[in-house]
Every structure is written in C-alpha cells, then in structure tokens.
Amino acid sequence: MEKERKQSKNRLLPAFLLLYALCLAAAVLFVLDARHIRFHFSGGQELELPVGTLYTEPGVRAVSEGRLFGELGRDLPVTAEGWVDCSTPGDYAVEYTATRAGRSWHARRTVHVRDLTAPVITLQHREGYVTTWFAGYEEEGYSALDNIDGDLTALVERTAWDDHVDYTVTDAAGNRSTVTRKIPFSVGKPIITLTEGTETEIPAALRYTDPGFTAADELGNDMSYAVQVSGEVDPEHCGEYERVYRIDSGRGYGVTVTRHVRVVPAPLPAAAEPQEKTIYLSFDDGPGPHTAALLDVLAEYGVQASFFVTCRYPEYFDMVGRAFREGHSVCVHSASHDYYGIYASEEAYYADFLACEELVREQTGSYTTLFRFPGGSSNTVSSFNEGVMSRLTESMNTMGYQYFDWNVDSDDAGRTRTTEGVLQNVIAGCEGKDCCLVLQHDVKDYSVAAVRQIIEWGLENGYVFRPLDMTSPPAHHPVAN
Ligand code: ZN
Secondary structure (H helix, E strand, O other): OHHHHHHHHHHHHHHHHHHHHHHHHHHHHHHHHOOOEEEEEOOOOEEEEEOOOOOOOOOEEEEEOEOOOEOOOOEEOEEEEEOOOOOOOEEEEEEEEEEEOOEEEEEEEEEEEEOOOOOEEEEOOOOOOOEEOOOOOOOOOEEEEEOOOEEOHHHOEEEEOOOEEEEEEEOOOOOEEEEEEEOOEEEOOOEEEEOOOOEEEEEOOOOOOOOOEEEEOOOOOEOHHHOEEEOOOOOOOOEEEEEEEEEEOOOOOEEEEEEEEEEEOOOOOOOOOOOOOEEEEEEEOOOOOOHHHHHHHHHHHOOOOEEEEEOOOHHHOHHHHHHHHOOOEEEEEEOOOOHHHHOOOHHHHHHHHHHHHHHHHHHHOOOOOEEOOOOOOOOOHHHHOOOHHHHHHHHHHHOOOEEOOOOEEOOOOOOOOOHHHHHHHHHHHHOOOOEEEEEEEOOOHHHHOOHHHHHHHHHHOOOEEOOOOOOOOOOOOOOOO
C-alpha cells in the first residue's frame, strides 16, 4: 500500500515540473516581449505648418507593445521637449521620451514651418485714364508684397498683350502670384473678318483670288487699309496653305487672322463616246488671215468646230469673239507657240497659258478649261526638258483642264501643202472611225480651202459635226516625254 502511493507520487512529479517550466517560460516571454515600446504620433511624425500658425503639440502615445501579445501593454508617461519658431520657415525637431522602471525610449517629430502664402500684387489705377488700342498702354503702377520676403515689386515680371497686361512674381519659397489688368480702352482692338471664313477648300487652278476681308475698329470705322496680307497660295499644287491678315499696332502687338486654304484636285468630267458618227473639226494656231473665210464656210453649213487659239496675230483677235458667238468652241493653244519658251519649265508653260486664256476671256467673256498642247501631248520637241509633258499633262488635268489631241491628222503642218492633199488625208483618216477628232490649222489657206469638201464628205457619209466640250473624247496620245 505504502509502496503503491509512493509509486503514484513518483509518476506525477515530472508532469508538475513540466507545467511549472512552461509557466515560467511564458512569464519570462511576456515580460521580455512587453519591453517593446511603440510611439504613436497624432498628426504624423512629419508635420507641415504654415508660417505664422501657432504650434500646438498634437500629442504622442508610447505603448508597450509586444510582438507576440499585441497591444496588451499599457501607456507609458511621455515628455516632450523642443522648440518650434512658427514665424520663421524652417525644420524643427520635437523630442519625446517615454520612461518605465528606470528605462527610457526616445522618438522625434519634425515640424516643417513653411511659407505657403503667395505675394500680393496690387495694381494702381490713374483716375480717368483711358487709351486706344493703337495708342498703347501707359503703365499706371503696381507693387508686390510678400509675408516673408517683404517688398518684391522689383521682381515682378510684366507681360503686355494687346488688350491686357499680366504681372507675375514668385517669392523665395516658390509661391507664385499672377494678376491681369484689362487695359482701359476707349477704342479697343480692331476686328478682321475673312470673307468665306478661315477654312477654305478650293480646286487646283492656275489662278488664286483671295476671297477678301473686312476690318473695322470697335466703333465700326473701316480699317481695311491697315491690313497686311502675307503667305502665298500656290493654286497649281494640291496642298495646305496659310494666308495671314494682320493689323500691326507698331507697338509689338497686332491683330492676326489666318486663313487656311486647302487646294484639292479640280473635278474633271468623264469623257463619253458620242451616240452618233461624229466629226470634231479643230483648227490650231489662229486666229489669222483665213479665219474669217473659215467661219463663213462653217456658218454656211451650220457646222460648229473648235478653235485652239494663239496670241500671235493681234489684228485678228476679234475672230475669237466671232467664233464664240457663232457657237464654236474656243480653246487655249498657246500665247507665243514658242516650244523652247513654253516647255522650259512648268511655270513658263503656265504663264504662257494664262496669257492665252486672257485673250479667250476678253473675247468670249469667260475662261475655258479646254486646250491643246502645242505639238500635242506626245510631242518630243520638249525633250530638252525631260519629263515636262508627263508633269504638265498630269498637273493640267489636276487643275480641271482637259487637253485634246487628235486621231485624224490632215498633215497640213507637215508635208501636205495642197487643198486636195488635206482633203484626202482627212477622208482617209476618218474612214472606218465613228468618232473623228481632226487636226487642221486655220493659218494655212490651202487647209481652210479644204473645209467645204470635208464637210460635204462628212455629211454624205452620215457624220454630224460637233464642237468639243469637256465630255468629248479627248483622243489623248501616249505621252512621249
Ligand atoms: Zn500649234
């Protein structure tokens, strides 16, 4: 019995010892763990304070805070020490000390006293002062005062515009102020108004005519005389252009309006084969001494033809008007008909074309979009300027002009020098064709003399005679240069 009790006591002892050791270890851990102190800053550890604002200690808590047992600890007493000069920008430190059982822990808060106030700009106004846009503004005075830096008037940047002045100043802390003065105008800046608006789209052309503008001051007085226009539109080339209209005050500012001009390809009507058997008679290089006789014959038969005119014989210019009035198609050929002059450059060609077109307008009242290249589009006489025909055929089409070649050559400017020869060439050329574009020259008397028989042959063979228009088949040749 005694032995049994002893045995059970011996069995319980190690269990007690183990429990005791565990409790001791936990107590030590608890004590050690609680020795971690954490500071909690109300308002943050970094604090920004506008200069001039009183610093009030927001408070700090120091808490024994274990890693294992969280915030099981308690608040410790904290003392704060430090000095913040609220009237002077700078960084100030406040030191905190927490103590417990003879031990102390430290922490620091930084207080940034900052200048956050921008300088104040004050504008002076002279009693009764007014001016005009042209007369310009005479400064009435200004000052700038900063809470920290004091008088900053000398640092003010002044930018004068046409109708207002901007004043800007920045203090040492980087605070920036801007004020704007509206200039007291009795008459303000003029207004430029563009006819057709600032955005225009035009078809490519040899000419550009500015749609115009109006300009007036605030009282409605006309000021268009003061407008300077700059910027060129190159109407021959598709693209974007700018025209600038400006009235300059002469004082470093002005009123500017910009017109954007977009040049786009001109429309070119599609050619259509005529429904009937058709002969288009065409006569180049006139008007000349035989044009009147030719017009008489055409009138006699009621036949309309096409005249590709030049400016070489001024005494016959009135024949251009007569041809137009009698229903013939009047088209551009060339003012000078000088191959080496007109094919020297595109610009030379355009200048010659414009001169010839002017004759057409004078005589007919309007420009024409029909023309024929001297020598035809397949000429090689222009080969001294490589590729000029390729460029011109394309650019003239882009500008809405249609050029006509021919598919029946009378050869009256070649070896054929007789009326009979011209007649036979035209007949031979027309036979088998339903659409004939015949080339003749009304400056050749023997060619003009063949016209009556050509018309009679055509009528007998079921042809109608028509003048060319923009939808006529242009009989283009292959471009050879
Ligand atoms: Zn010619």
